Each structure stands twice: as structure tokens, then as C-alpha cells.
Amino acid sequence: MRILSYLNVSNIDDIESDSGYIFNYTLAREFVKRGHSFHIILPLKLERTQTRFLNDMVSYINMGTTKYESRYHFEWMDVLHVIEKYHPDIVLLNQVELTATFRVLLHSTGHEAVKIFTYCHYPATHIDADTKDVILDYTLNDYCLGENIIYNILTSINVSDVFAIQSVFARDMLLEYAKKHNITINKMIEIIPPPYDEQIYQEPRNQFCNEILYNHRLYDSYGTAFFIDFVADNPDLSFIVTDPMSNRGEDRSKFNKSPQHNKQLLAAFSNVAVVDGGNREKYIEAIDKCRLAVAPYRTACVWSMSIIDCYCRGIPVIGPNIASFSELIPHELLFNSSSEEKALVTRLINDEKFWRDSIRKCRQLLPQISPAVIVEKIVKTVS
Structure with missing residues (x-):
């Protein structure tokens, strides 16, 4: 074909x-x-x-x-x-x-x-x-x-x-x-669903760190304000934010300047490190430095390859109980409030068994979205 x-x-x-x-x-x-x-x-x-x-x-x-x-x-x-x-x-x-x-x-x-x-x-x-x-x-x-x-x-x-x-x-x-x-x-x-990227797949490793990853676009429409509020309310937590549009040109920025604004707000926090997410190698390095990741509070999120990237590297992801996240994230890692989010973060950092069980459950999705499975679905539907 x-x-x-x-x-x-x-x-x-x-x-x-x-x-x-x-x-x-x-x-x-x-x-x-x-x-x-x-x-x-x-x-x-x-x-x-x-x-x-x-x-x-x-x-x-x-x-x-x-x-x-x-x-x-x-x-x-x-x-x-x-x-x-x-x-x-x-x-x-x-x-x-x-x-x-x-x-x-x-x-x-x-x-x-x-x-x-x-x-x-x-x-x-x-x-x-x-x-x-x-x-x-x-x-x-x-x-x-x-x-x-x-x-x-x-x-x-x-x-x-x-x-x-x-x-x-x-x-x-x-x-x-x-x-x-x-x-x-x-x-x-x-x-x-989109396939996971086999080139970044690895077996889970011991994650002796406390950093929390946020690897999503920083538009207002992605619910970035919700994440910023969570950061502000939890100065005891450490975050790594990957900006996937670090080289965004003026021709694109003229329609929506919220990513630059939100990036500046996040960079001003002492408990946040903002890194270049546009560079694939630096992006993967950032994931590997983290204990867990947080999904965006995006009420119309249809999927998130960023979440799947985390599964591929061996860290669990928590997310709001909205949009498509129930199709992506195990139900015990979904939250309905900021207090529930904080409780999940705390448990994943301190409870080793819960952390290991969580990443195992997260990665159960990967065989269903391997490149081989997705290509087979495409060929079948076309035929």
C-alpha cells in the first residue's frame, strides 16, 4: 500500500x-x-x-x-x-x-x-x-x-x-x-489513539527524586492558570515545566500571547524550573528527572501524547477527572479538587509501593497503542 x-x-x-x-x-x-x-x-x-x-x-x-x-x-x-x-x-x-x-x-x-x-x-x-x-x-x-x-x-x-x-x-x-x-x-x-513513540520507551527505573513534571503547552485554554495556582499554593513542592514552544515565532504569537505570559509567571516561582521542551533530548531528560507528572486542567482535552511520553519513560501521571483523562489515566490517579491533587502527589512521592503500582497501571495502556497496533487499525479500517 x-x-x-x-x-x-x-x-x-x-x-x-x-x-x-x-x-x-x-x-x-x-x-x-x-x-x-x-x-x-x-x-x-x-x-x-x-x-x-x-x-x-x-x-x-x-x-x-x-x-x-x-x-x-x-x-x-x-x-x-x-x-x-x-x-x-x-x-x-x-x-x-x-x-x-x-x-x-x-x-x-x-x-x-x-x-x-x-x-x-x-x-x-x-x-x-x-x-x-x-x-x-x-x-x-x-x-x-x-x-x-x-x-x-x-x-x-x-x-x-x-x-x-x-x-x-x-x-x-x-x-x-x-x-x-x-x-x-x-x-x-x-x-x-496516537501510537506511543517507541524511540523513547524504556523500562521503569527507581525514581529517587521529588520533582513533579508539567509537560504541556502553556496556553490559557489548556488550563494553565489551574496549574499556576497549584504551584503557588504548594511552595514545599518542586516542579519542572517543559515549554514545548520555546522558539514560537511572532507570526504565531500575534494570535495568542498567553504561553509567553504564563511562562514568565511560572519562571518567577522559586520552586519551578522551566526548561526547553522543544528540544526532544532535553525534554526526555526532564521527564527522567521527575517522580510523577500532572495532566493539564483542560476541559476539552481529547488526548495527551505528553502523558503517554511519561508512561514510556516510566513515571505515573495524575490528572483532573474531566475530558478524556478517564480513558488515559487510571481512576485512582484522577482528582476532583486541589486538595485531592495534593494528596495524590504526596502519596506518590512518599509511598513507594503506591508509586510502583501506579506506574504499572499507567503502562497497561501502552500495548493497546503501540505503533504496530495502530497501523493495523488504520489498514483494517481503510480496507
């Missing part, structure tokens, strides 16, 4: 911490291992940089790199040229909002036999804090663009041959929004 992947670009300035990029190179290794052919379209901006793909596996095209450009910019003739040169059986489309555009391109140029496997990395929805209703993500709603974005996503479910998303929680958000707005969904939404 010949797979042509079109990347979603969410962190071009720190590509090594970009979840879509990691998702694709992890899948690419497994597809090739199984005898399939894998080719990917990457942003032109990366052409002169070293990537995790062999040179003959990549075509570079001018793709949008800000949160709006990536959803609307499309180089029709350049993409067509890659399709005609590579002759894919499947387009693995990571930028869900471009599904209809790809369908028209394939249909109008005689490539109807090519199937579209759309992977929705982000459904552009949020949860209202008061009503708990599914609403538009306010960070994607400048000039009321959010409505157009979510309708493009919902349309893609019907337009693609296969539409997949990470979790039951993510699927249910889309279906609830569609029902609320009388939008008919004609096809099944497949649940296929």
Missing part, C-alpha cells in the same frame, strides 16, 4: 515537539517495517532542516503554519504534482479542515480511486465551564471563524472514506455539536 501523508502544522518553530510530526514519523517507521510505502508532504520552511524522514520520503510544499493558515492555505497544483508523481492508494490527511478540498482535487483530476483517511487531531470544540455544553473553541473564533472551521470538520466526516479521532470523549463532542446544530452525520467516526 502506498500512503501519502499531509501534515498538520501546529508547532513549526519547535517541530521536534509537534504532536502531528511525532505522530507521522512514528507511523512511518511502522508502515515501512510492514512493507508499505510512506511519503509525506511537509512545510517548505522545513526543507533546509534535518527531519526524521528519509529525503526520498518527503515533498516540501508551501503550507500555512499559523493556526488559521494551516486550516485554509492549500497549494492545489503542488499537491496535485505530488499525487501524480507518487500515485498513492491512500491520503493520510492530518489537516482535517482540508478534507473537502482534497476530495474535489482527487475527483476533478481523475484520481477518484485514492482513498482519504482523515485523522482529526483537534476537533476545534470546547466545553462551557458553567453549562458543560460543547461549544466552539474560542481560540479559533476570531471574526467568528470558529463556525466555519467546525462545519468544515463535521463535513469531513461525510466526505472522507475513513474519519478517525483519538478518544471516545473527542468523538462524543463532535456528535453532540452536530446534533445540537442539526447536522447529519452519515458515517462512523473511528476511535484510533
